[in-house]
Structures are given as C-alpha cells and as structure tokens.
Amino acid sequence: xxxxxxxxxxxxxxxxxxxxxxxxxxxxKLRDAALKDEIAWDITEGLTTEIGPRLAGTDDEARARxxxxxxxxxxxxxxxxxxxxxxxxxxxxxxxxxIVAPFPQQLHLAALGNSGATPADGVExxxxxxxxxxxxxxxxxxxxxxxxxxxxxxxxxxxxxxSYGPFGQVRRAGPAIASRKGAAAIxxxxxxxxxxxxxxxxxxxxxxxxxPIPAAALSLPDAEQLERVLERGKPVRVxxxxxPRQIGTxxxxxxxxxxxxxxxxxxxxxxxxxxxxxxxxxxxxxDASGVAITAAAAKRIMAAGRPRRTIxxxxxxxEEVGGFGGIAYAKAHAGERHALAAESDFGADRVWKFxxxxxxxxxxxxxxxxxxxxxxxxxxGNAVAGDGTDIAPTLAxxxxxxxxxxxxxxxxxxxxxxxxxxxxxxxxQLQQNVAAWTAMLAVxxxxxxxxxxxxxxxxxx
Amino acid sequence: xxxxxxxxxxxxxxxxxxxxxxxxxxxxKLRDAALKDEIAWDITEGLTTEIGPRLAGTDDEARARxxxxxxxxxxxxxxxxxxxxxxxxxxxxxxxxxIVAPFPQQLHLAALGNSGATPADGVExxxxxxxxxxxxxxxxxxxxxxxxxxxxxxxxxxxxxxSYGPFGQVRRAGPAIASRKGAAAIxxxxxxxxxxxxxxxxxxxxxxxxxPIPAAALSLPDAEQLERVLERGKPVRVxxxxxPRQIGTxxxxxxxxxxxxxxxxxxxxxxxxxxxxxxxxxxxxxDASGVAITAAAAKRIMAAGRPRRTIxxxxxxxEEVGGFGGIAYAKAHAGERHALAAESDFGADRVWKFxxxxxxxxxxxxxxxxxxxxxxxxxxGNAVAGDGTDIAPTLAxxxxxxxxxxxxxxxxxxxxxxxxxxxxxxxxQLQQNVAAWTAMLAVxxxxxxxxxxxxxxxxxx
Numbered sequence: 001x002x003x004x005x006x007x008x009x010x011x012x013x014x015x016x017x018x019x020x021x022x023x024x025x026x027x028x029k030l031r032d033a034a035l036k037d038e039i040a041w042d043i044t045e046g047l048t049t050e051i052g053p054r055l056a057g058t059d060d061e062a063r064a065r066x067x068x069x070x071x072x073x074x075x076x077x078x079x080x081x082x083x084x085x086x087x088x089x090x091x092x093x094x095x096x097x098x099i100v101a102p103f104p105q106q107l108h109l110a111a112l113g114n115s116g117a118t119p120a121d122g123v124e125x126x127x128x129x130x131x132x133x134x135x136x137x138x139x140x141x142x143x144x145x146x147x148x149x150x151x152x153x154x155x156x157x158x159x160x161x162x163s164y165g166p167f168g169q170v171r172r173a174g175p176a177i178a179s180r181k182g183a184a185a186i187x188x189x190x191x192x193x194x195x196x197x198x199x200x201x202x203x204x205x206x207x208x209x210x211x212p213i214p215a216a217a218l219s220l221p222d223a224e225q226l227e228r229v230l231e232r233g234k235p236v237r238v239x240x241x242x243x244p245r246q247i248g249t250x251x252x253x254x255x256x257x258x259x260x261x262x263x264x265x266x267x268x269x270x271x272x273x274x275x276x277x278x279x280x281x282x283x284x285x286x287d288a289s290g291v292a293i294t295a296a297a298a299k300r301i302m303a304a305g306r307p308r309r310t311i312x313x314x315x316x317x318x319e320e321v322g323g324f325g326g327i328a329y330a331k332a333h334a335g336e337r338h339a340l341a342a343e344s345d346f347g348a349d350r351v352w353k354f355x356x357x358x359x360x361x362x363x364x365x366x367x368x369x370x371x372x373x374x375x376x377x378x379x380x381g382n383a384v385a386g387d388g389t390d391i392a393p394t395l396a397x398x399x400x401x402x403x404x405x406x407x408x409x410x411x412x413x414x415x416x417x418x419x420x421x422x423x424x425x426x427x428x429q430l431q432q433n434v435a436a437w438t439a440m441l442a443v444x445x446x447x448x449x450x451x452x453x454x455x456x457x458x459x460x461x
Numbered sequence: 462x463x464x465x466x467x468x469x470x471x472x473x474x475x476x477x478x479x480x481x482x483x484x485x486x487x488x489x490k491l492r493d494a495a496l497k498d499e500i501a502w503d504i505t506e507g508l509t510t511e512i513g514p515r516l517a518g519t520d521d522e523a524r525a526r527x528x529x530x531x532x533x534x535x536x537x538x539x540x541x542x543x544x545x546x547x548x549x550x551x552x553x554x555x556x557x558x559x560i561v562a563p564f565p566q567q568l569h570l571a572a573l574g575n576s577g578a579t580p581a582d583g584v585e586x587x588x589x590x591x592x593x594x595x596x597x598x599x600x601x602x603x604x605x606x607x608x609x610x611x612x613x614x615x616x617x618x619x620x621x622x623x624s625y626g627p628f629g630q631v632r633r634a635g636p637a638i639a640s641r642k643g644a645a646a647i648x649x650x651x652x653x654x655x656x657x658x659x660x661x662x663x664x665x666x667x668x669x670x671x672x673p674i675p676a677a678a679l680s681l682p683d684a685e686q687l688e689r690v691l692e693r694g695k696p697v698r699v700x701x702x703x704x705p706r707q708i709g710t711x712x713x714x715x716x717x718x719x720x721x722x723x724x725x726x727x728x729x730x731x732x733x734x735x736x737x738x739x740x741x742x743x744x745x746x747x748d749a750s751g752v753a754i755t756a757a758a759a760k761r762i763m764a765a766g767r768p769r770r771t772i773x774x775x776x777x778x779x780e781e782v783g784g785f786g787g788i789a790y791a792k793a794h795a796g797e798r799h800a801l802a803a804e805s806d807f808g809a810d811r812v813w814k815f816x817x818x819x820x821x822x823x824x825x826x827x828x829x830x831x832x833x834x835x836x837x838x839x840x841x842g843n844a845v846a847g848d849g850t851d852i853a854p855t856l857a858x859x860x861x862x863x864x865x866x867x868x869x870x871x872x873x874x875x876x877x878x879x880x881x882x883x884x885x886x887x888x889x890q891l892q893q894n895v896a897a898w899t900a901m902l903a904v905x906x907x908x909x910x911x912x913x914x915x916x917x918x919x920x921x922x
Contacts, residue, residue, distance in 0.1 A: 045689070048686075049564065049686065049689045049690060049693075050563075050564050050693075051564065051566075052564060052565075052566030052686075053566060053567070060565075102511075103510065103511050103512065103513060104513075104521075105512075105513030105514060105743070106513075106514075108879060195880075195882075195884045195885070196657045196659065196880050197659055197742075197878075197879040197880050197882070198657065198658055198659070220884070221880070221882040221883070221884050224883070224884060225509075225510065225513075225743070225882070225883070228506070228510045228883075229510060232510075232511075281658075282566070282686070417658075418569060418658040419656075419657050419658050419682070421656075421658070421682040421686070422682070422685070422686070422689075423656045423681070423682050423685060424656070
C-alpha cells in the first residue's frame with residue numbers, strides 16, 4: 001500500500017538519524033549491541049574458507065580482492081573500489097631439510113620471504129651455530145664462509161607483542177648478515193612462541209648488492225632438536241632444498257569502502273587491516289580478523305546514521321611482504337585530509353588497552369574514549385599511538401591515531417604459520433573487538449572537536 | 462690403595478642387600494627417591510635426539526635397537542640382547558592434497574599406514590562426505606564408487622583415553638569399508654584432539670581381497686575447512702597425491718634386558734614399552750617415555766638389591782604397525798612362567814589410577830600397591846588390568862597384570878603426529894611415572910605371595 005501524500009511528506013521531513021554528535025548513552029548502546037556482532041565472524045569465516053591463503057601479488061590475492069569488493073558492496077558500503085599498484089612477487093617452492101650426520105633425520109622448515117634458492121639438488125654443509133644474532137654479527141667471516149648458519153634466540157610470549165620487534169631481527173637482518181660473511185645458507189629458530197612443528201615464515205631482505213642466500217625458519221621443536229644435536233659436540237651436517245623464485249612485477253591492490261560523512265571538511269577516519277596473508281595458513285588472525293573487525297564496526301556506525309566524518313575502510317594488499325599497499329595508499333591519498341587512522345593487525349583476542357596520538361585541541365576525545373571503552377575491560381595506556389605497517393606511511397604525514405591493543409599472548413604461537421586458521425579465532429573475543437572498534441568510531445567519527453595534525457616524537461613508536 | 466685381606470674378606474661376607482621382601486618403608490624410600498629420577502629423561506632425550514623417528518622395519522628402527530642395547534648395557538642390566546623377527550614393511554612417500562574446486566587451496570594430510578598409492582600424477586575426484594563411520598557404512602555403494610570419501614567424527618579428549626577406541630574405528634575400518642564400496646580414495650578427520658596442522662597417522666588394514674586404496678588423515682583444521690567448504694553446497698573436487706609403498710619383508714626385533722631375581726620359580730615380571738615410533742615425529746610420548754620409565758624403574762630396583770622375581774624389560778619393536786614385537790615375544794617365551802606383565806605406552810603425564818588383574822591368592826599385593834601409590838596421588842580403579850598392545854599376546858596366556866594409567870587428556874593432541882617431540886614431555890610428570898613404576902616393581906617383584914594364572918572375563922578389556 002502506497003503512503004498517503006501527507007504521510008509521505010512527514011516521512012521525508014523526518015531528520016536523518018544521528019545528525020548531531022552521539023550521546024554517551026548512544027555510544028554505549030552501539031558498543032553493547034556489537035558484543036553480539038556476527039558480521040566480523042561472517043567475514044573472517046568467508047575469507048578464510050572461500051579464499052584461504054592469499055599471498056601478495058598472486059592470483060589468490062586477486063581472488064581475495066574480488067571477494068572483498070562483493071562482500072563490502074553487499075554490506076552496503078559506498079564507493080567500493082580497488083586501487084591497484086605494481087609490486088615484486090616472491091613465491092615459495094619445494095622445501096626440505098634433514099640432518100645428514102651424526103643423527104640422520106628430517107627437519108621441518110619454511111623458506112623466508114625473499115629467500116634465495118638452493119641448487120635443484122640442494123646444498124649440504126656443516127652447521128655453524130650462533131645462540132643470538134649478536135653472536136653471528138661478531139663472528140669472523142672465515143668461521144662462516146661456505147657453511148650453513150643456524151641462529152637461535154630467546155623469544156617468549158608477551159601480552160603486548162613487544163618481543164617481536166627485537167627477536168624478529170634474527171629473521172629480518174640475519175640472512176643478509178650471513179650472506180655478507182659468505183654463508184651457504186641460513187636457518188633460524190622460528191620467530192614464534194609455540195611448540196608445534198609449524199615453522200613461522202616472514203619476510204627478510206637482502207639489500208642491493210647482497211646476494212640472496214637460501215634462508216629458512218625451523219619450527220621450534222626442530223630448532224631445539226638441532227641445538228641438542230649440536231650440543232653433542234660432533235660436526236653436524238645438514239642438507240637443504242629450497243626452490244623459491246622471484247617471479248617479477250605483478251599487480252596487487254587495496255580494496256576501499258566508505259561510510260560517507262556529513263562534513264567533508266572534518267577529514268577522513270581511516271581504518272582497516274590487510275587482505276593479503278602468508279601462503280602457509282589461511283590468514284585468520286593475520287589478518288582476516290582485522291579486516292573483519294574494522295568493516296563490521298564501520299557497518300554498525302553506518303547503520304546508526306551518517307557520522308560527521310567519512311569512515312574509510314581499507315583492506316590493504318601486500319602488507320606481509322613489505323607494506324606495499326600502505327605505501328601505495330599514502331601516495332595516492334596524500335592530498336586528502338585524514339583526521340585519524342587506526343589499524344587492526346594483531347589477531348582477534350580481546351582488546352585490553354588503548355592509546356592515542358591526538359592534537360591538544362582534541363584531548364577530550366581521549367577522555368570520552370576512556371569512558372566508552374572501560375566497560376569492555378580496556379584501560380588507557382600512556383604510549384603514543386601509531387601502530388601498524390599499513391597506516392604508518394599515512395601517519396608519517398602527521399595524522400592522529402588511536403591504537404586498540406589486542407592481547408597478543410598467543411599471537412606468536414600462530415603468526416605466519418600453517419596454523420593460522422579459523423579455529424584460532426575466539427568468537428566472543430572477536431565480538432569484544434568489534435564492540436571496541438564500534439565505540440571508538442562512534443566517538444571519533446562524530447567528535448565535534450577538530451582533529452588536526454600531530455607531531456610525533458622522533459623515537460616515538 | 463688395595464683393600465687389606467681382612468677388610469676384603471669382611472666385604473665379601475656382607476649380605477647382599479634386600480634379600481628379603483622390602484618393607485613398606487623401603488618401598489616408600491625407593492619411590493620418593495625416584496621423584497628425582499634423571500634416567501628416564503636421559504633415555505627419552507637420547508633416543509629422540511640421537512635416533513629420532515624410527516619406523517618399524519626400517520634402518521631407523523635398526524639404529525634404535527643398536528642404541529638401545531648400548532644404553533641398557535651401560536645401565537648395568539643383564540642378558541641384554543635383541544630377539545629379531547621378520548615383518549612386512551610399509552613406507553611413506555610423497556603426500557599432497559588440494560581442494561581444486563570451488564575454492565582452490567592446499568590441505569595438510571598424512572597417509573595412513575598400509576595406505577595404497579595414487580597414480581604418480583595423483584587422483585582427482587568429487588568428495589562425498591560422511592559425518593560418521595556409521596553413515597559411510599549405511600551408504601549405498603553407488604553413492605561412493607569412484608569418489609573420494611571423507612569421514613569425520615566427534616572425538617574429544619578424555620583423561621583415560623577411552624575415546625580412541627570407538628573413534629579410532631574411522632581410521633582402522635573406514636578405508637576398507639570405502640574400498641569395498643568402490644571409493645577412489647578416503648580422507649578421514651585425524652583421530653586426534655588438537656587444532657594444529659599436524660595430521661595424525663596410524664595404521665589401517667585392508668583384509669585379504671580388499672584393494673588398498675589411498676587413505677589419509679587430514680589435520681583437524683583442514684578437516685573442518687573441508688567441512689565448511691562442503692557446507693556451501695557446491696560440488697567439491699579434491700586432488701590427492703600419495704605414493705607410499707609396501708617394500709616387503711624386513712627384520713625388526715625386540716630389545717630385552719633383565720634384572721635377575723633370587724627365585725627363578727617365582728616367575729618373570731615383564732615390563733616395557735615400544736622402541737619403534739611413527740615416522741612423522743620423534744616418538745617422545747609414543748613411546749620413548751614408555752621404554753624410559755620402565756627401564757629407569759627397573760634400574761632403581763636393581764640398584765637397591767636383587768628382587769625375588771626376575772624383572773624383564775622389553776623394548777618391543779614394531780608396535781605401531783601391528784604389534785609384531787609383542788606377538789613375536791609371546792611366541793618365543795610361551796614356555797616361560799610370567800608372574801605379571803605391565804606396559805607403559807600412553808605418554809608421560811602423571812599416573813592417576815592403577816588397576817590390577819591378580820589371582821585370588823595375591824589380592825594382598827593390590828592392597829600393598831594401594832598403600833605404596835597413594836602418596837603419588839594415584840587411586841585404585843575397579844577395571845580388570847591388561848592394557849597394552851605389546852603385552853596382550855602374553856596376557857592372553859593367563860598372565861596377571863597391573864595397569865598404571867597415565868593422564869591422557871592431552872595425549873591425542875600429539876599422538877602419531879609430527880608434533881610428538883621431546884618438548885611435549887613434562888619432566889616432573891615423567892619423574893612421577895618413574896616413582897609409580899618403581900613402587901609397583903618394589904611391591905610386585907618382591908611379593909612373597911605366589912602370583913599364578915588369571916582368567917579374564919571374555920568381554921574384559
């Protein structure tokens with residue numbers, strides 16, 4: 001039945017909902033409703049099941065972009081699009097390793113991103129062991145040349161994930177150091193905290209002029225096995241076969257979706273995670289959950305009415321292998337005003353802390369965040385916010401930030417391993433994440449304060 | 462400095478220690494000293510490190526026997542020897558699988574022991590899904606012929622490991638049922654309780670006249686992924702490559718060591734575990750710890766003096782692939798009097814319960830076991846003892862038994878996977894096991910009661 005003309009006019013005259021700043025009660029209501037969110041689970045389950053692994057620059061990542069566009073359109077977002085860019089692509093090949101002597105047995109490992117390849121029939125050599133990266137750095141080249149370097153470390157789990165920075169250097173820098181000293185190959189103890197035979201891959205880099213040597217991570221049980229074998233004091237020989245390849249320049253892209261704001265001058269709130277994953281797992285915690293949480297929260301704000309600021313959800317491409325998506329985004333959108341940026345790329349366990357980087361004019365925003373987030377068990381930290389590989393190039397332009405810090409105690413049990421699969425997502429904690437992001441967006445996107453540029457301390461984050 | 466003749470004579474005249482039954486206080490002292498045992502760790506660490514995987518009938522298992530003989534001799538055991546036998550040997554080949562359509566991605570799996578092979582370029586087929594083994598059994602052959610069968614199940618962890626019996630039938634019987642119905646291959650959800658991408662292998666059997674088809678176990682995350690893909694309702698195609706081989710008859714063997722008793726007529730106390738392991742892990746919980754616990758306990762009794770009964774430690778060969786070692790032992794020693802047998806083949810988490818199968822003349826032995834074991838937190842169960850593939854053929858001759866039941870809550874997280882490695886052994890719990898076995902042996906080997914034949918109920922164990 002069509003509306004009568006009088007009623008129709010009345011309907012048109014109704015104010016659009018939430019045209020003014022949301023009240024604390026409205027924020028609380030949105031937040032608490034998000035504790036029953038199913039959107040984030042649906043995205044996480046769908047992406048990990050229907051696409052699975054999606055290495056940057058591959059057909060798998062391209063399929064993920066197509067999937068993402070369809071999903072974001074179906075959710076009702078505006079301006080859904082792909083912004084493509086070109087990037088160099090490395091792909092995994094065969095990978096096998098074994099101790100040849102004194103105690104023959106297989107080892108489980110995974111090549112690091114950008115690893116060189118062994119000859120087609122492998123490489124065999126004596127293992128030279130360094131308990132830490134500093135030990136490798138201090139070693140004379142003569143003790144390393146022609147040998148297979150093995151570097152261990154003492155990483156342990158930390159709630160804030162802070163152990164990854166320093167211990168991750170073994171992976172990031174170790175291979176180039178070993179190459180410079182003439183090593184035939186390098187094995188590292190996986191940068192991880194679990195005891196399963198699932199090695200942790202991740203990117204390494206060989207600077208211009210440094211030959212890429214075969215570089216791989218042993219699972220923790222294998223690394224400790226090799227340490228025990230070495231402790232026996234006999235020469236240890238390992239045979240290694242790795243056949244990864246650099247396949248040249250390929251297309252990748254960022255998938256972008258928006259909740260248009262009422263006030264184009266107030267600046268964009270940029271949120272997101274990364275769409276690509278490592279090739280070993282299905283990228284559930286890294287980072288299907290991040291794209292899912294941010295999109296689900298944005299969708300909830302959209303459903304509540306038009307916010308003051310445009311919320312732009314970016315599902316970045318090619319984060320894992322060098323942050324190409326984040327760099328491309330910052331370049332393409334350098335001329336736009338960003339009010340604030342926030343990224344979710346640390347799994348989906350509960351948010352326990354938040355930090356901000358806001359101009360003095362907007363400190364009240366942080367106070368309102370504290371009020372809105374406290375009922376979720378989230379405390380206010382004292383760090384300068386700005387976490388995230390993908391938003392870093394945008395933040396470097398002086399953009400304000402909020403960090404919603406997930407509990408990372410078990411994150412490095414699965415990070416970059418075959419074990420990063422859907423079953424690692426705790427649905428209740430995923431919902432708490434969506435609630436935190438919804439509350440954050442409700443406060444930030446509607447804040448009446450101007451959120452201008454931020455100057456970060458040099459040694460900030 | 463040589464002893465003076467008078468002192469030498471005095472030394473020779475000293476009575477051998479523990480010529481009579483040990484007192485409860487002596488038992489308790491031995492038990493408590495064993496809580497600081499290092500022998501079992503030393504054996505477990507040594508076998509898993511210096512040999513690693515040791516599949517029955519292979520060179521690896523032969524190296525393990527050599528290692529075992531040296532270790533048992535070094536510990537001071539008597540009559541250390543290998544009793545060889547012949548057995549059919551199956552070896553793993555390549556194994557790869559992927560979903561081809563509708564959502565292409567790799568799957569992690571492991572061939573089951575005795576699996577048939579695919580053609581060299583693999584086999585591709587549509588997946589037909591059965592939630593339970595009963596569903597497969599009920600299916601008309603026409604619905605299965607030429608397809609790749611996938612069977613799931615609902616196994617969950619249980620402290621007493623009792624879920625393995627019924628749910629393990631999916632692995633033991635499923636492949637032959639699928640073969641009879643004309644399936645091209647069968648995939649099962651691993652018989653395990655963890656969520657890591659480490660598939661659980663294990664033996665299956667194709668009876669005479671049933672063609673061995675390719676049969677493999679998916680890791681639990683992969684099995685659930687495949688279930689989710691199937692839930693979408695589109696036809697699902699999987700490509701499978703498995704190249705295991707039956708390599709014919711090879712030599713295996715049991716390694717035997719003894720603590721000679723004072724009274725040859727009192728019968729032998731047979732204890733042990735199995736030396737072989739599956740090929741994927743280093744067999745720490747299955748069953749380096751079992752051979753280690755039993756040998757460490759026997760060594761502690763030996764060090765305390767000569768027990769009434771001979772304790773025979775057997776490190777059985779070829780348990781995993783069909784219990785060939787236990788069968789060979791029972792055949793070779795059928796003429797001997799065994800007073801009692803006990804086996805450790807359920808990891809090294811704490812012993813929480815004991816059961817007995819004793820003749821009426823020896824019920825006091827069970828009471829003394831209760832007293833001796835209670836301080837370790839071990840309660841007396843009401844089952845008829847007789848657990849263990851290796852001692853089963855001996856028990857079938859009417860031999861008494863004691864079961865020391867380990868906590869199996871996490872056992873099927875690692876069982877038959879690449880993850881069965883040394884780091885899964887908890888040293889304190891391993892020591893509690895040695896203490897329990899030491900106390901049990903102190904009571905049983907020295908019991909003045911005759912321990913005669915036992916008649917087990919038909920549906921007993």
